[in-house]
Amino acid sequence: MKSLRNMSKFVLWGGFGGLNLGDDLILVSTIRDLERFDIDGCVFLMGSDWSFIQNSIRVDFRLVEDSFLNRFNSYREGYCLVVPGGQVIDDECKYFPYGKLTLDVLLSRLFTKQYPYILSVGVRNVSSKLHKMYAWIHRSSIQKIIARDAVSQSNVEKIYGKHKSTIMLDPVVANESLWLRRDHVNPDANTGKALLVMGVEKARHDSCSMLALAGRFCKLRLQGALSVMQHDRRFDQDTASIRKSDKDLDLCEVGWPTGLDELLSAYRAHLYVFTNRLHVALVGLINGCLVHLDSNTPKLESIKCMGFSLASYEVDGLTFHYLDENGWRQLQDAVEQREEVLKSLFK
Secondary structure, three states: OOOHHHOOEEEEEOOOOOOEHHHHHHHHHHHHHHHHHOOEEEEEEOOOOOHHHHOOOOOOOEEEEOOHHHHHHHHHOOOEEEEEOOOOOOOOOOOOOHHHHHHHHHHHHHHHOOOOEEEEEOOOOOOOHHHHHHHHHHHHHOOEEEEOOHHHHHHHHHHHOOOOEEEOOOHHHHOHHHOOOOOOOOOOOOOOOEEEEOOOOOOOHHHHHHHHHHHHHHHHHHOOOEEEEOOEOOOOOOHHHHHHHOOOOOEEEEOOOOOHHHHHHHHHOOOEEEEOOHHHHHHHHHOOOEEEEOOOOOHHHHHHOOOOOOEEEEEOOEEEEEOOHHHHHHHHHHHHHHHHHHHHHHO
16 A cells, blocks of 8 residues: 655645635645655646636646546556545535535545545534445545544534544644734724625525625724625525625625635724635734624634634624634644644645
8 A cells, every 4th residue: 555655746636726715725825835855746626716826826736627537548548546625524515515525535446445534524413324335435545534623523423433633733724824813903993994704595584694794894883895705606695695685785896716825915904804604714814904704604613613712803793703812822733733634744
């Protein structure tokens, strides 16, 4: 059986290519990790907008349209499967092609004689009969499931067996090139701008409630426009439909970023971030923003389970979270632990 440390060719596979900004961020940050270990990479992209990825990576990873034939040929060439990020192996992955993932796991094992790795994922519930069947297949076919938080690690051990999991900090948070510390935040002043990153389905209630909260906060507190940016192109509302539903809102649309620099500029131009999505909140926190997370989602607990604490402000009855000195210290410790895991896997 080949050791992963001796492998130099990897397939990175997931919902990449301009569909979900969090997935593309995970991909870009994972490539940043792998390029240090002299790895030849191939990325399969399900979406049609590759600009963010192309403008954010420096190495010559092959970007290929996702198709069964392309993936099959890559495994025949000896590329080992690595799946980075997201809720890809549990009940929450209803929009992710779980069955396709299982087929790729088996193909990668067949051609490379190497166990695939699932990197930095969240794992919650596996309750459906179909997912339990997939879990049974994965139990014998996957070498490691690298969990991004303590709860996920515990669930991996319960579902897939002991010794299958290691904790490794989410690659987006660990990407220090994305960090910006703002040491003198003063939320009592009527200054700063607010950014709402949607990332929710059009029909879901939390879309409307989050929009109402952010809009009212901007109007009463900041006396300015609310910036709106999409997170998931498959489900998000556009600003035109939002304006129709609430004509009193003063909105400014932030376009889909074409690279990391443009994305970071959007966050750093705003002090307040409203969202219900994990990676929106994480990027806001590591850029010194004050982040309001929808209380109807478990994302806040997911962040706390990653190993660093959050401080909070109450502003006009809303709770905003941020990283204080203790949080930044804990984050740095988690990054150092992550480095040790990466070296054990690839060096």
